[in-house]
Amino acid sequence: MQLISVILFLLSLVALVGAIVFVVSWQRNSYHSSLVHQLRGGIAHIGVSAVVEYPETTAPLVALLEEEYPRSEAVVVTDLERSRSTFGELIPRYHLIRVNHSHLDGVRALYRSRHRAYRRVVVVDLPTEHREQAAKIGKRVASYDYTLHLQGESIVEPDAITYCANLIASQHSSTAISLRSVVGASAHLEKGLHNPSGRALQLYTDHALAWQRGGVGVALTAILLPMAIVIAAHLSGSWLLFISAAITMVTVGLFLYVSCRVVTEKGIFIRLDTILRNFYRYLIERVKKIHYLYKGGEYGNNAPAKGISILQNRQRNHNRRAL
Amino acid sequence: MTNEAILIAFALPLAATVTQVAHSTYKRLRNYAVARCVWRISNLIMAEEEPSDEEMRALRLRFPSDIMVDSVIFIAEKIYGYALYRLALIVEVCEIEYVLIYRIRHSKGAAKARLLSKLSAMSHTLIAEEAEAYIGEEDRNTRFCAMATLVSARPDRAIHYIAKFDEPITLLEAALLTQLMRRNGAPIAYTPLLISQNRNLQMLGIYLSGHFSIADAEPHLQRLIEEEDKEVAYLALQTLCSIRGNISTSQIKDALQQMASHQRFSFLLHAVQNCYSLRSCAPLLTTEERTLFAQQINSYKCRIVCN
Incomplete structure (x- = not known):
């Protein structure tokens, strides 16, 4: 005991x-994002695509469509054969039509709306067997270079996309950023596919971005x-x-x-x-x-050699920066 | 001992529930108080005759300073012209800005920046003197907020303050400054900004051209693409694309070659969004990018998802 x-x-x-x-x-983080909260309306230069992977209900999509930011879109990746009862009704409701998807491997169908009011809706029919490719396919389909990834039943906050766009605008345009919420559900904003160096400024925000249902x-x-x-x-x-x-x-x-x-x-x-x-x-x-x-793993350039302590590694990084 | 243990054990669930109830009640009451204050201030602003000092002071006695500050900021964002003058009068008589100034003097770092940005919503000349004291602060955010407050307090000298700011401003900051200048009726002419040699003024001009889709700005934007500052050049190119300008020139080709690959891809997506054809963009792109561009267009994005 x-x-x-x-x-x-x-x-x-x-x-x-x-x-x-x-x-x-x-x-x-809450102090540093004070300026971002002040801007009413969005910035015309920046767009954000939200990618929802395999939601169980249509609630995440509805929440995304309520977003007022004009340069945003909702990409829903789902297996329509398995969830026909839930997502089948989306096709007539949002006037979705099948469009060309020959460049997307593994995708069964790609739907876009032919109605102007719903032009922000994109549905990707991806079999569950290719689940691990969902994020990549979402990025390829996205119309904008920043994508906000949402898992399952995450419901975005009403101003989340506007906030993300403002935060991107608060950095200099040569900096690719990656954003995670400190308090919200699993939502991750990142630069699209074509960031070959893969380097992005990691930011954390006090904004919730999204909440998990359940x-x-x-x-x-x-x-x-x-x-x-x-x-x-x-x-x-x-x-x-x-x-x-x-x-x-x-x-x-x-x-x-x-x-x-x-x-x-x-x-x-x-x-x-x-x-x-x-x-x-x-x-x-x-x-x-x-x-x-x-x-001592392979964790990038700053990986310490085996047996080197944290303090030694810090000292080495400090010396490198000084040089 | 048993009773004490049970009491302690139940303390946390009880605390959580009490916090939930107290927090929602506090929020509701505060929102109600702000709504009442907004209603009273609006009545004074909309009144046919100029409100007397007693009426305005009654507000100060009735509502705490926090509520007054939030209400004034809420109203200031939604009114213009003579109504702003009336609001400034209320701020002066109720001495709301002194509450903020007191807090600014007793705060540090980012908190100071946040309070200064609140002060910038109060268009009153007295606050300019206070803001000037913080223009040389170490923290960048504080310096920017002090500059924004000066822009708000003296709209006639706004361009001078922005040009004097010693740090390169971002797109968000340009948007915030435009918001302030528009609110206070400062004249915003995009041409002098675009032809200026000052980087911050150029950014402001680019933001304005993109925000209001000013097609006449095309020649100036074409010139800015050749700027040494990569950010200005990139944003000018993006704005040119937004206003559907000519993007097939040799200058644009040179500028694109100097850009990072992620910026080139952003530009490519932007061009697809703005309904440019593959033929008009082909000379600017590499073989790989051309394939990507064609794939994007072939997925019928251009026909369906256009602005």
Whole structure:
């Protein structure tokens, strides 16, 4: 029991430190995007295509069509043979017609609307077996050079595309950017196919961009976890467990604070759930990074040789920059 | 001990629920207060006779400064002409700008920039003196916001301030400045901006030409494509494409050859979007790009997805 208490205590401590770093990075991003929020309307020079991969309902597409930004489009990649009942009705509703798709390998059909009002709708019929190609096909079909990738049932925020376009405009045009949300669901903005160097300025934003539909399991688990620890502490009488419970409470409290500050119409439990998912992803990335730094993987030019510590690697990078 | 443990255990779910209720209630009440304040200020602005000082001061007593600031910014974005003068009068009598100035003086870095941008929404000459103090700040955002505030406070000298700004402005900043200048009725003539040697003024001119689709700007944009500044040249080319100008010239071919491949591809997509034919673009493109261009057009994009 003593060992479990110590492990739980250490884990809660790591989670608290991670949460503080996460909240600080979110706060910093919210300051830097203050100018981007100010511009009403869009910028005529920049367009963004949103690519939704295999959604289960039409809700993500409807949300994208409600976006007011004129230079945007919604590309839905789906398997029409399997989801005919859900997406079959889109064809008459949006006046979709089959267009030439000979240059797209594996694609069964490509639909565009012949009605001007729905010119922003594109449906790609891609069999589920080629699922891994969905992102690439989406980029090839996209009319604009920046694509916002949305997974499954992610619903974009009403001003997400306008925000992305403004953020792209806030950088100098020679810089390709890649954007991820700190608080929102899995949405990723990136430069299109033709960025051969693959180098892009990685930015993080405090804007949610999109929200995932579905349960609030992670939020409930996080809220109930301290409760379980307190009960365990009470039964075992371990003070270390009580401290762990208190630290976990503070950690969840921090995320509650962030959830309250995010500007959206979504309920606080959905926000908390998504933010916690992002936090877990963030922690895993950190752990992977530390693991790679010690192991010495092939992680680009800055990869340290085997056995070189993080500090040595930092020193080497510093020297390289100085040169 | 058991009771305490249960109390602690239930504290977090309870806190989450209370936070949810408190947060939504606070938001609703605040929105309601802003709406009431906007309604009262609008009434004063729209009144036939000029509102008295007492009426305006009553506003200050009735609403907290935060609500007043948000309401004034909301209204300032939606009115012009004489109504703006009335709003400036209300701002002056209620001393709203002093609240912001006080906060600016006690804030740092990006927070200062954010407050300065709020100040720029208040078109009042008094704020210019305050903004001038921050034009030499270390933080770039703060410097830009101070410049934007000066543009807002003295629209007649807007071009001078933009030209004097020591950093190259981005497209977003050009858009923000245009928004401010239009709001305050500053004259915006695109030709002097496009023929100017100043990079920031050129950016402003390019943005205006693209935003309002000014076809007459074509000769100036053709000249800007030869500029040394790659960003200005690229944006001029994109704008030329947006206004459906002639893109088959040798200068454009030379400029495209010097661009990065991702920029060339962006241009290619932009040309498809603006209904250029393969024949008109063929001399500018490499064999690979020509194939891509043909594929894009063959997917009937040009017929269906045109602006």
